[in-house]
Amino acid sequence: MDEQLQAKRAEIVRAWVERTVEMYPADAAKFLLRVNDPFSNPVGTTIALELEFLFDALLRDVPPDEVVPRLDRVIQITSVQDVGSARAVSFVFALKEVIRRALAADRADAGLLRRCLEFEQRIDALALLAFDSCSRFLQRIADIRVREAKRRVWSLMRMLKVDWDHLPAEEEGAGG
Amino acid sequence: MTSEAKPDQMAYYDREKLGQVDLRPGGADWMDVPVNMRPGSFIYPAKEKHLQYFGLPNPRQWFPTDPDWKLPANWKEIIIEGMRERLSKYRSFQVFMDICVRCGACADKCHFFIGGGDPRNMPVLRAELLRSIYRREFTQAGKILGRLAGGRELTVDVIKEWFYYFYQCTECRRCSVFCPYGIDTAEITMMGRELLHLLGVNVNWIMEPVANCFRTGNHLGIQPHGLRDTLDFFADDIEEATGVRVEAPLNRKGAEVLFVTPSGDFLADPGTYTCMGYMCLFHEIGLDYTFSTYASDGGNFGLFTSHEAMKRLNAKIYAEARRLGVKWILGGECGHMWRVLNQYMDTMNGPADFLQVPTSPLTGTRFEHARSTKMIHITEFTADLIKHGKLNLDPSQNDHVRVTFHDSCNPARAMGIFEEPRYILRSVCNHFHEMPENTIREKTFCCGGGAGLGTDENMEMRLRGGMPRASAVRHVHEKHGVNHLAAMCAIDRATLSTVCEYWVPEVRVTGIHELVTNALVMKGQKKREVNLRLEPIGAQAEE
Structure with missing residues (x-):
């Protein structure tokens, strides 16, 4: 299975990136796929770079601690797109369909379905990590909202000797 | 899914349709897509007392997701006359309405478009929200040909769209740097906001x-x-x-x-x-x-x-x-x-x-x-x-x-x-x-x-x-x-x-x-x- 996927790696990654970017309206999707400069198009280039890494990681079945920081880069973007949590993580599931289509020509292969299902278990594991990541970023936004509100009246609170320990602690060396 | 069954019953779920979730947005022309007021993207309206203090029109309680924004009865006339006054007073506004050739140089320069991908945050399209009304009301081609000439009718939905998008522009003018005609898109946003103010459509974060x-x-x-x-x-x-x-x-x-x-x-x-x-x-x-x-x-x-x-x-x-x-x-x-x-x-x-x-x-x-x-x-x-x-x-x-x-x-x-x-x-x-x-x-x-x-x-x-x-x-x-x-x-x-x-x-x-x-x-x-x-x-x- 891994060899079959490795052989079609470029095709699969390209299709996966295109499917992911389809969450945006068509005019935006064109821009996200076309512009290669990471500072002119941080969203599109991040998605392309990280999905390529994630696909390779799935092939190599690497441990979660290597995957999560790179997965976070994508989820960090999708979590603030106002599209809802389901769409924020939907790109992971889209890979299943992308792979099935890529391997459609090989369907005469008797063992393909079983091997496909085995590989999809890795995708499911990635999806669970994506749920985790998404909820972490949503929580980060909630914490930031509180901290920002308090920062606005910082000197007033200090003059009133308000206890600042009630602030949500900043995340230590949080990735992303 | 069937309407008789409840979500906790298996019959509720149609197995044929369950896997057919399409998360892609529709591809209709922007003029045909009404604005979707998404919480997290709009800003709360100005409180009455702040408008009263500064002597601004139509102080009232309203909210962007309300169907009725309680606009003045003659709101359309107010906007058209407001545009007419500003077109005659500000030469730049008139020029900016006329000279854009929609070359697209500004389209991918706005941080909100780059980071969020909403096409109406392309500066050219954000300006078009106002320009389409200008064409319809103030140009011969627009009056006669309407949509064929890029014009559209002024409706309450247009006012809602202006409110949503002119308060998604930070007037930063990055797009203007790239415009070959030197159109200052921030000034278009400023005009859009001025017109909204005539109806009492404004945000508290500014008016307070x-x-x-x-x-x-x-x-x-x-x-x-x-x-x-x-x-x-x-x-x-x-x-x-x-x-x-x-x-x-x-x-x-x-x-x-x-x-x-x-x-x-x-x-x-x-x-x-x-x-x-x-x-x-x-x-x-x-x-x-x-x-x-x-x-x-x-x-x-x-x-x-x-x-x-x-x-x-x-x-x-x-x-x-x-x-x-x-x-x-x-x-x-x-x-x-x-x-x-x-x-x-x-x-x-x-x-x-x-x-x-x-x-x-x-x-x-x-x-x-x-x-x-x-x-x-x-x-x-x-x-x-x-x-x-x-x-x-x-x-x-x-x-x-x-x-x-x-x-x-x-x-x-x-x-x-x-x-x-x-x-x-x-x-x-x-x-x-x-x-x-x-x-x-x-x-x-x-x-x-x-x-x-x-x-x-x-x-x-x-x-x-x-x-x-x-x-x-x-x-x-x-x-x-x-x-x-x-x-x-x-x-x-x-x-x-x-x-x-x-x-x-x-x-x-x-x-x-x-x-x-x-x-x-x-x-x-x-x-x-x-x-x-x-x-x-x-x-x-x-x-």
Whole structure:
């Protein structure tokens, strides 16, 4: 299975990136796929770079601690797109369909379905990590909202000797 | 799924359709897609009392997701006449409506489009929201051919769309840099907002500061005794950090210089440290200056409201300069304040003939470029001090700081002030690193919170808009270990703190004069072990 996927790696990654970017309206999707400069198009280039890494990681079945920081880069973007949590993580599931289509020509292969299902278990594991990541970023936004509100009246609170320990602690060396 | 079954029954789920979830948005023409008021993207409406205080029309209770916005009965007539008046009054508005050829050069330059992907945030399309009405109502082709000529009818849905998108533009003018015709898209947004104001469609985050500033002198509504307490409190903190007791003169008649800074520097972290920085600097050089309570805000949210509001608020600065009898005005680290000053103040309320051309009492430098407005930017003043060797600086006190510089949109694009802040940062820090070329200077990316968008109800939108800036910050963080982002704008300091916390939590935001003072060796100071934030400095901080 891994060899079959490795052989079609470029095709699969390209299709996966295109499917992911389809969450945006068509005019935006064109821009996200076309512009290669990471500072002119941080969203599109991040998605392309990280999905390529994630696909390779799935092939190599690497441990979660290597995957999560790179997965976070994508989820960090999708979590603030106002599209809802389901769409924020939907790109992971889209890979299943992308792979099935890529391997459609090989369907005469008797063992393909079983091997496909085995590989999809890795995708499911990635999806669970994506749920985790998404909820972490949503929580980060909630914490930031509180901290920002308090920062606005910082000197007033200090003059009133308000206890600042009630602030949500900043995340230590949080990735992303 | 069948309508009889309930969600906890298997029959509810149609197995054939269950896997056919299509998350792709529809591909209809933008004119056919009504605006979807998404919470997290719009800003709450202005409260009645603020409109009443400032004498603005149609104060009432309403909410963007209400079907009925309680517009005046003749709302359409008001808008058409409002457009007619502005087209005749502002030549630029007429030209900007006519000359766009929809080349698309601006389309992918807006931070909200880059970070969020909503096509109506392409500057060309955002302008088209207004231009389509102009074509329909004011051009022969549009009147006859309608949609074929790019025109469309003015409806309540159009008003809702304007509200949604003209408050998703920070008037940063990055798109204008790339427009081959020089269309200032910010001015189109300004016109759109002015027209909305005629119907009482506006946001509280702007109107409350405007009303506050008109009443008390600053956006936050800090009253004179509150400002006195605040500055004294800063003096206490400065004494704790440096061992030096500084004064903060307030409303002092006969001072040489009136100092005006954004009121965010009085209350909000981390702007407060920048304010302490000014106080230390002025004390150290013995500047004969005063703060004012009447003109206690350099910021001017009138700019985000209407030309009348901008003029009324700006006039307070000159009135106070006249009352106090100062010679010239020095402005603090603010962003849009400098667009008002550099591009509008002289026409609105100038020339300030009763003042003198700003001249540094320390170096004798005459700031000729400000001979009409009589007001200069503090980085011009401080860079001149450093250039003439008037400050005793020890940059090693900032050795734990690896800093990059965010060009604030208005000082960068509205006054072209690029070198002075960099010169200062290089003089007070040993580790300064630039972000990539296409994200700085005149091409700088907005923080996502300018033009009155820096509130919390639209935080997701601000985080999307701040993403292009944050990706450049992350680049220098990963490449050079940058841990501080310096900005000379109060809105930047507030909103970039949030942007960094989300995208690059390892980087914190600072003002320039906070870093100046942390490197400043003050006469009579004790051994400096902590900075203005009362945190360890220099080598101790690195350990």
